[in-house]
Amino acid sequence: MALPKVGSIGEYIREQRQQAKISLRQLASAAGVSNPYLSQIERGLRKPSAEILNQIAKGLQISSQALYVQAGLIEDRETPSDVVTAIRADAHLSERQRQVLIDIYESFRKEKHPEDEQTSQKAHPRGDSVTDDEPPLPEEFLAALEPYAASGGNGTVNQETKEG
Template sequence: MALPKVGSIGEYIREQRKQAKISLRQLAEAAGVSNPYLSQIERGLRKPSAEILNQIAKGLRISAQALYVQAGLIEDREPPSDVITAITADTFITERQRQVLIDIYESFRKENRAGEDETSQNTQPRRDSSAEDELPETAAIVTTESREG
């Protein structure tokens, strides 16, 4: 772990804690680490072990993975969409059906990407509700494609 990373894991933790609106002591207790130590970690004075990071993640209710990434323990691997992988590997449906499912899935993601671009200009992203509004149109498009295909 390079020193720059350690500095940023502390900042990251403090940032997450502030977002969660809890005090240092509250997080320390929730995480099961001492509050002075947590303070030192946040200020970059100490380099916590993976186990401590795990505990802090639990206290913050975020994934330990996220903290490991910030701490430089692992690389940030954007998982290739598990859905596509799963569909591709699935043996219970035919190749044609797999392709249909993948097309639908990608169509959904494309719509959500477009939806996110639009909502990013609003005050708050309204992800679920905007997707619900768009869903009927999406299904119609997919249906048309299936018939032509």
């Protein structure tokens, strides 16, 4: 049983890491695990414990739960994977807001996930720090959301960027 079929989890981690444009060693350092071990995990040669998984999730700044689901450590149905249901059940949203969120979510789900083809990014980030601190959402984007947001009409988008 030494053949772990956890390939997906390793691939998932590697995808997330490359998407974040950080090197294996950087992630290993951020996650507090050794570089060789992370290498083996990414290639599916080792089955990381949940503790390591959790640290990696932190290093990647992604949800631990998503990682656990990928690792098969949490049953899919156990997670409220039904985002739409959650949105529908949220009483704090207006009906218009719900519709917008659901539409965006479904459009995301339709976007096929390319198998890690980052053609657009540089192959070598080099010594230059690649701190992609892009703001979560540009103001104009949120401004475009407003008319769809609520019926209040009070256009007040408080998206203060707490950039230190």
